[in-house]
Amino acid sequence: MTPHDFCSPDFRSEPYWWDLTPRPIVPSQPLPDRTDVLIIGSGYTGLHCALQTALAGRDTTVIDAEDLGWGCSSRNGGQISGEIKPGYAALARRYGEGKALALIGEARHALDWLGAFIEQQALDCDYRQSGRFLAAHNPRQFRKLVAQAEQQIPGLEQNLQIVEKHDQAKEIDSEYYHGGLVIERHCGLDPAKYHQGLLQLVQASEARVIGHCAALGVEREPAGFRVATSLGTIRTRNLVVATNGYTGGVTPWQRRRIIPIGSYMLATEPMSPELADRLMPASRVFSDTRKIVVYFRRSPDGRRLLFGGRVSVFESDPVRSLPALRREMLRIFPQLEDLRISHTWMGFVGYSFDNLPHLGEQDGIHYAMGYCGSGICLASYFGNRIGLQLLGKPEGNSAFDEPRFQTRPLYRGKPWFLASAVRYYQLLDRLR
Ligand SMILES: Cc1cc2nc3c(=O)[nH]c(=O)nc-3n(C[C@H](O)[C@H](O)[C@H](O)COP(=O)(O)OP(=O)(O)OC[C@H]3O[C@@H](n4cnc5c(N)ncnc54)[C@H](O)[C@@H]3O)c2cc1C
Numbered sequence: 001m002t003p004h005d006f007c008s009p010d011f012r013s014e015p016y017w018w019d020l021t022p023r024p025i026v027p028s029q030p031l032p033d034r035t036d037v038l039i040i041g042s043g044y045t046g047l048h049c050a051l052q053t054a055l056a057g058r059d060t061t062v063i064d065a066e067d068l069g070w071g072c073s074s075r076n077g078g079q080i081s082g083e084i085k086p087g088y089a090a091l092a093r094r095y096g097e098g099k100a101l102a103l104i105g106e107a108r109h110a111l112d113w114l115g116a117f118i119e120q121q122a123l124d125c126d127y128r129q130s131g132r133f134l135a136a137h138n139p140r141q142f143r144k145l146v147a148q149a150e151q152q153i154p155g156l157e158q159n160l161q162i163v164e165k166h167d168q169a170k171e172i173d174s175e176y177y178h179g180g181l182v183i184e185r186h187c188g189l190d191p192a193k194y195h196q197g198l199l200q201l202v203q204a205s206e207a208r209v210i211g212h213c214a215a216l217g218v219e220r221e222p223a224g225f226r227v228a229t230s231l232g233t234i235r236t237r238n239l240v241v242a243t244n245g246y247t248g249g250v251t252p253w254q255r256r257r258i259i260p261i262g263s264y265m266l267a268t269e270p271m272s273p274e275l276a277d278r279l280m281p282a283s284r285v286f287s288d289t290r291k292i293v294v295y296f297r298r299s300p301d302g303r304r305l306l307f308g309g310r311v312s313v314f315e316s317d318p319v320r321s322l323p324a325l326r327r328e329m330l331r332i333f334p335q336l337e338d339l340r341i342s343h344t345w346m347g348f349v350g351y352s353f354d355n356l357p358h359l360g361e362q363d364g365i366h367y368a369m370g371y372c373g374s375g376i377c378l379a380s381y382f383g384n385r386i387g388l389q390l391l392g393k394p395e396g397n398s399a400f401d402e403p404r405f406q407t408r409p410l411y412r413g414k415p416w417f418l419a420s421a422v423r424y425y426q427l428l429d430r431l432r
Helices: 044-055 088-095 097-120 139-150 165-170 191-204 273-279 318-332 375-390 418-431
Strands: 007-012 034-040 060-063 132-135 160-163 180-183 208-210 215-221 224-229 232-241 259-268 285-288 294-298 305-309 341-351 358-362 365-369
Touching: 034 044, 034 224, 044 060, 044 191, 044 232, 044 365, 044 375, 088 097, 097 375, 139 160, 139 180, 160 165, 191 208, 191 375, 232 375, 259 318, 294 318, 305 318, 318 341, 358 375, 365 375
Parallel strands: 007 341, 034 060, 034 232, 060 208, 132 285, 232 365
Antiparallel strands: 132 180, 160 180, 215 224, 224 232, 259 305, 259 341, 285 294, 294 305, 358 365
16 A cells, blocks of 8 residues: 555655665674764764764774664765855955955865866766756746856856746756756765765775664763764763764753754656656756755656755654645646655754854864755764864864854744744745
8 A cells, every 4th residue: 555646556655765875784893992083973074073083093983773774865866066155245244344255265165176076086876967957936036046147256266057937948847947047066875875975985094984883971080982873882082073963962062953854765767768767858957946946857867857845844744744845846847746655754954043154162072063054065074074183184174163152042943933934935926
């Protein structure tokens, strides 16, 4: 029995990516009594940090409460932008023009850095510079995109192409949008294959990577930390928190600064090549100008639509939110009414109060998190930087070291304000 009549007989409530890259089965390893560097979280942040410290000869242990890579790093949309949420004007108001240029410039550099890393390590992960089509959800937003392309900030210029509505069939077969902007630099990959390739590099570097080992409590000691886990106690000189949207009570300081927000995805069953080519002829990655954004793309084999959005706030069962997500998909692509859904899944992305990612050290604990839904390249890059910082290497320095990682009074990690915030942004999307 499928949960909804629009689901295919082989429907699964798991990431589509896991069909091709099942969760890694790693031989069980005992937890050592002691390690130099203990990293909590085995996503891109944790693994990139581990790669640096292990290659530098530090005894490194990564633990994850679930299967390795179970968090966002094997379940995301596979769209890579290297963009941070706040724009230049907002950042210049907050920090001054020089800092605004440095923050945006470094995030964009992270995209090039990741491309070079994947190429140098020959990671087989369907990485492709596809370009993005940023679609305007109304004529006013289209005019804003035109202005953005025509008046680029000196020092931040990139290759942007305006596509008028009458011409947009070359990008997307949808009447829903009012033209858009092609951003050539943006890329796509298969996130679970990328995670798998990275995991193999980390294992080859002799770091220990242990799944189903939850950190339960952290105590400070003169020579470092004593961490209680579900597999026993481990002492470590350095501790790194790489838990992003899954940050819990073990690290309350970080938890008070991360807002977990659900992001939901579906995959359709395979389409005919003709339909797939008509739907998205240039096979780019897509998102739109709404604050409550949707994002979509073709699967790397070109046959399926992978469609994501923030259709719920707290729902952790993606099967329940699937009808709402499918309705969003049909608003854009009504011609897919008869196409069945083969997969749905969700995960918690980690937002910060200032919409910037953060890395640093607090009470001796290193952390990198708060990628606000753009973590493929930012988590990879920040994981690498925090590893370098821990080794005391100046290359680990970042423009993001400075902005204060903020919290709000009474916030303890449960975002009670989200439902009202979403309603406010939905209203803005209608008015803007
Ligand atoms: C549906 C969805 C779509 C997305 N789409 C995109 C996209 O297209 N492009 C993009 O750039 N980003 C996207 N993202 C965001 C991106 O995937 C994340 O920002 C990134 O993967 C974060 O990596 P991470 O290593 O910091 O955290 P994660 O990969 O989430 O890993 C955190 C890990 O910490 C573990 N953990 C938590 N607490 C403990 C504990 N106490 N003990 C042990 N382990 C613990 C968890 O089990 C988890 O595996 C998406 C996210 C989702 C959910």
